[in-house]
Amino acid sequence: MEKIKTPKELEKLRQEILAGQKKDAIEVTVCGGTGCLSNGSEQVAAAISEEMKKQGLNGKAVLKKTGCHGFCERGPLVTINPMDIFYQRVAENDAADIVSETLIKGKTVERLLYVDPASQKKIARHDEIPFYKHQFRIALRNNGRIDPTDIRAYLANGGYAGLAKAVTSMTPVEVIATVEKSGLRGRGGGGFPAGKKWRSCREAKGDVRYLVCNGDEGDPGAFMDRSIMEGDPHSVIEGMIIAAFAIGAHQGYLYVRNEYPLAVQNLGIALEQAREYGFLGKNIFNSGFDFEIRINRGGGAFVCGESSALMASLEGRAGEPRAKYIRSVERGLWDKPTNLNNVETYANVPEIIARGADWFASYGTAGSKGTKVFSLVGKVKNTGLVEVPMGITLRDIIFKIGGGILNDREFKAVQTGGPSGGCIPKSMIDMPVDFDELTKAGSMMGSGGMIVMDDTDCMVDVAKYFTKFLEEESCGKCTPCREGTRRMKEILIDISEGRGTEESIPVLEELAEALTLGSLCALGSTAANPFLSTLRYFRDEYEAHIKEKRCPAGVCKELITYRILEDVCTGCHRCFRECPQQAVSGEVKKPHQIDKDKCIKCGICFDVCKFNAVAKK
Amino acid sequence: MSANSTPSRRNKYFHHRGHREHRGINQRKTKGEKGLLFVFLGLEFSNELYVFSVCSVPSVVNNQEKNITMVNLTINGREIKAEKNATILETARDSGIYIPTLCYNESLGPEGRCRLCLVEIGEGARAKLVSSCTYRVEEGLQVRTTSSRVLKARKMILELLLASCPQSKTIQDLASAHVINQQRFRQEYEDCILCGRCVRMCEEQMAAKAIGFRGRGEKRSLGTPFDKNSEVCRQCGGCIYVCPACELRCTYTTPEQAICGGCQNISPPCIEKEMFHDTMCYMDPCVACEIKKD
Numbered sequence: 001m002e003k004i005k006t007p008k009e010l011e012k013l014r015q016e017i018l019a020g021q022k023k024d025a026i027e028v029t030v031c032g033g034t035g036c037l038s039n040g041s042e043q044v045a046a047a048i049s050e051e052m053k054k055q056g057l058n059g060k061a062v063l064k065k066t067g068c069h070g071f072c073e074r075g076p077l078v079t080i081n082p083m084d085i086f087y088q089r090v091a092e093n094d095a096a097d098i099v100s101e102t103l104i105k106g107k108t109v110e111r112l113l114y115v116d117p118a119s120q121k122k123i124a125r126h127d128e129i130p131f132y133k134h135q136f137r138i139a140l141r142n143n144g145r146i147d148p149t150d151i152r153a154y155l156a157n158g159g160y161a162g163l164a165k166a167v168t169s170m171t172p173v174e175v176i177a178t179v180e181k182s183g184l185r186g187r188g189g190g191g192f193p194a195g196k197k198w199r200s201c202r203e204a205k206g207d208v209r210y211l212v213c214n215g216d217e218g219d220p221g222a223f224m225d226r227s228i229m230e231g232d233p234h235s236v237i238e239g240m241i242i243a244a245f246a247i248g249a250h251q252g253y254l255y256v257r258n259e260y261p262l263a264v265q266n267l268g269i270a271l272e273q274a275r276e277y278g279f280l281g282k283n284i285f286n287s288g289f290d291f292e293i294r295i296n297r298g299g300g301a302f303v304c305g306e307s308s309a310l311m312a313s314l315e316g317r318a319g320e321p322r323a324k325y326i327r328s329v330e331r332g333l334w335d336k337p338t339n340l341n342n343v344e345t346y347a348n349v350p351e352i353i354a355r356g357a358d359w360f361a362s363y364g365t366a367g368s369k370g371t372k373v374f375s376l377v378g379k380v381k382n383t384g385l386v387e388v389p390m391g392i393t394l395r396d397i398i399f400k401i402g403g404g405i406l407n408d409r410e411f412k413a414v415q416t417g418g419p420s421g422g423c424i425p426k427s428m429i430d431m432p433v434d435f436d437e438l439t440k441a442g443s444m445m446g447s448g449g450m451i452v453m454d455d456t457d458c459m460v461d462v463a464k465y466f467t468k469f470l471e472e473e474s475c476g477k478c479t480p481c482r483e484g485t486r487r488m489k490e491i492l493i494d495i496s497e498g499r500g501t502e503e504s505i506p507v508l509e510e511l512a513e514a515l516t517l518g519s520l521c522a523l524g525s526t527a528a529n530p531f532l533s534t535l536r537y538f539r540d541e542y543e544a545h546i547k548e549k550r551c552p553a554g555v556c557k558e559l560i561t562y563r564i565l566e567d568v569c570t571g572c573h574r575c576f577r578e579c580p581q582q583a584v585s586g587e588v589k590k591p592h593q594i595d596k597d598k599c600i601k602c603g604i605c606f607d608v609c610k611f612n613a614v615a616k617k
Numbered sequence: 618m619s620a621n622s623t624p625s626r627r628n629k630y631f632h633h634r635g636h637r638e639h640r641g642i643n644q645r646k647t648k649g650e651k652g653l654l655f656v657f658l659g660l661e662f663s664n665e666l667y668v669f670s671v672c673s674v675p676s677v678v679n680n681q682e683k684n685i686t687m688v689n690l691t692i693n694g695r696e697i698k699a700e701k702n703a704t705i706l707e708t709a710r711d712s713g714i715y716i717p718t719l720c721y722n723e724s725l726g727p728e729g730r731c732r733l734c735l736v737e738i739g740e741g742a743r744a745k746l747v748s749s750c751t752y753r754v755e756e757g758l759q760v761r762t763t764s765s766r767v768l769k770a771r772k773m774i775l776e777l778l779l780a781s782c783p784q785s786k787t788i789q790d791l792a793s794a795h796v797i798n799q800q801r802f803r804q805e806y807e808d809c810i811l812c813g814r815c816v817r818m819c820e821e822q823m824a825a826k827a828i829g830f831r832g833r834g835e836k837r838s839l840g841t842p843f844d845k846n847s848e849v850c851r852q853c854g855g856c857i858y859v860c861p862a863c864e865l866r867c868t869y870t871t872p873e874q875a876i877c878g879g880c881q882n883i884s885p886p887c888i889e890k891e892m893f894h895d896t897m898c899y900m901d902p903c904v905a906c907e908i909k910k911d
Contacts (some may be wrong), residue, residue, distance in 0.1 A: 318830065323729045323747070323748060323751040325753070471835060473833070474834045475833045475834070476811065476833050477813075478731070479731050479732050479811075480732055480774055482811070482837065483780075483781060484773070485834075486834075487802050507801050510769070514770045514773030517770040518732045518771075520748070
């Protein structure tokens with residue numbers, strides 16, 4: 001393969017690729033993201049391919065394995081273009097029908113269509129599904145549309161045009177000015193303006209500069225960076241090359257956690273291809289600019305998502321943060337000026353350069369431009385990856401895209417920003433989502449996790465869970481974080497097990513203040529957020545646990561009792577049979593009782609009762 | 618002497634990361650501090666390191682001759698001139714202002730682990746707490762070492778340490794000085810406060826790297842890899858010497874000279890010979906063992 005040297009050659013190649021694609025060919029895409037893979041999409045793809053051969057479709061239809069489509073809840077997903085048909089929960093034995101009905105006869109297979117939970121109507125077209133209809137995709141633009149292991153697919157969609165434009169027709173300073181003007185803020189959590197960071201890195205004293213991409217996504221329930229790295233690795237690589245050109249770096253590092261083997265694999269393939277086409281290596285686009293990228297796998301410590309800990313880990317030392325009084329843009333990796341951004345930030349860059357700063361800045365709010373990818377999980381009907389313009393309300397995300405609360409229960413709160421974020425209560429559901437608004441509400445944007453909770457979630461339990469996570473993931477370097485999170489967890493466990501005292505909340509508040517003020521890095525200084533935000537909006541729940549020894553949501557095991565309602569119980573004997581402790585007694589067709597001394601509060605009787613005769617209090 | 622304060626003459630062992638935010642050991646005033654000289658002289662050393670140690674005497678005059686840039690700052694409202702590369706902690710101590718520390722040692726690179734040396738800088742909404750051992754002075758910096766926020770954080774840190782390592786004399790003294798008479802957490806009896814002084818001693822001064830941190834979070838501990846006897850440990854005892862949790866134990870040779878009896882509050886690790894085999898026990902006869910016999 002000859003290396004591409006000018007934007008003209010790139011455009012010519014793109015036209016060639018487009019011409020090579022058969023216009024009337026039907027395209028079947030099977031999602032190959034981690035979510036769908038674990039649901040068996042690999043087998044589905046193999047079965048479809050087999051059926052296509054069997055039914056003589058060779059040449060008329062193309063099968064593609066793409067990255068994550070986002071709608072992981074409904075996986076494995078299959079889309080068929082140009083008809084834009086969307087099939088969900090496809091199994092191996094559906095392959096024959098898909099091929100014979102849809103590919104040959106052009107009909108839809110009704111049973112595989114998505115049913116809108118609101119209207120109970122079947123929706124055939126991908127774009128009409130509410131989950132996708134309200135999204136606007138920049139960072140995820142190619143996800144689910146292209147084969148991530150084929151650079152030609154990326155090129156056909158206008159890939160590397162941004163790089164060509166930046167390197168051949170712009171100066172590094174102009175690139176920085178464009179990114180600054182676009183208002184792109186770091187998507188990793190802090191929300192620091194990317195252009196400003198690049199500028200200070202470019203202006204920092206030093207001969208060698210490094211560029212790092214933070215792919216160490218560790219928040220429980222967050223998977224947007226993984227999906228981008230798996231599904232569209234070239235967008236991250238292109239963004240990194242543009243950033244390296246802007247700041248004057250010649251070596252880049254992609255720090256990916258080792259738990260993401262598919263991301264590592266696809267990024268490796270993409271790097272190899274980019275080198276082959278001359279987008280990486282020496283003299284990129286004949287501009288004299290050299291750049292190389294290396295993948296480093298992280299060992300899976302949450303704290304290594306913190307920039308200075310990540311750099312320590314890259315240098316081969318233990319992942320411990322250092323005091324950042326001298327910023328890493330001045331002294332980072334190996335004491336050289338280093339620019340570190342998140343995967344999603346880099347993925348936005350090529351589009352900003354190719355389409356201009358004004359286009360990007362036209363989306364979003366005054367302080368937060370563009371879009372943000374959220375991983376919408378928890379008690380919501382449609383879970384998955386969503387990309388929406390900044391400033392959209394929480395209500396729109398949860399009810400329009402997410403389809404509302406599971407089992408139509410009552411919405412209680414949404415936890416944003418990962419473990420260091422906070423819970424936003426129902427009363428603030430019409431709040432616009434952007435960096436500043438979330439911070440004002442006592443939470444944060446973080447990397448974009450969004451966990452929806454309903455009235456069966458206990459906020460003390462939520463705070464306990466996240467504090468426990470942070471305690472385990474604290475590196476242990478500084479005293480407040482190591483000892484403080486441990487003691488916070490201890491007290492929260494005490495509260496949830498009925499040992500809370502009048503003193504518990506004041507002590508927790510003091511601890512939280514010391515953690516926030518005194519910790520070395522952002523992990524410690526935000527570690528109190530789960531507690532502080534739940535206390536701010538749900539103080540009554542804490543008080544119920546402490547004063548009345550009662551868990552209003554019925555989650556904290558030590559504080560609840562199970563009781564059989566005599567007038568509802570039909571004496572079906574089901575709970576009698578299922579109880580592992582033989583704590584249920586009673587005769588058939590007569591109301592049963594639970595022996596409180598024997599009961600271990602496992603909740604099986606509650607779950608199995610068909611008549612809602614078991615009460616939890 | 619003057620030549621010795623240029624970086625090129627530094628011992629090769631000092632050109633590594635631990636010292637990057639550091640003035641360099643040979644530019645520091647030692648002012649009667651029980652210097653590392655004490656340990657060094659009695660023990661086995663390479664010539665190079667030995668020469669270096671002997672020469673590590675203050676050379677403030679040299680700094681002024683070389684026109685070191687000075688900056689003006691205020692600490693607790695007092696106007697102070699300080700060398701540009703000095704940290705807040707060094708400047709405060711030079712000016713006689715007390716800031717408590719645990720993980721800091723003049724001879725070791727600062728890391729800001731214990732967070733006891735927190736001070737407040739900046740004004741109004743931009744005011745924040747920083748660890749004075751790692752923060753360098755700036756022109757016009759306004760430092761408060763005892764603001765209410767500093768005291769709150771410091772007291773909580775001490776209370777946390779008291780809850781986990783109540784037997785250490787150093788921590789008892791610090792707690793008492795900060796009027797902490799009780800702690801509100803579940804009492805534990807750990808020996809180690811994980812300040813990392815011994816790790817830095819072993820790495821920076823002894824160039825051995827025999828011990829280090831293991832694990833993270835609650836599971837973090839200190840020791841040799843896999844708890845095996847270290848092949849690179851020279852049994853110099855430097856780690857025990859710099860330990861702030863049992864600082865006073867090794868600074869005297871006869872029981873009569875023990876001023877505070879701090880060592881008797883804790884169980885000295887040397888006694889637990891079975892646990893340490895010969896790794897840690899470097900003194901013959903072992904002082905701690907001698908005391909225990911009496």
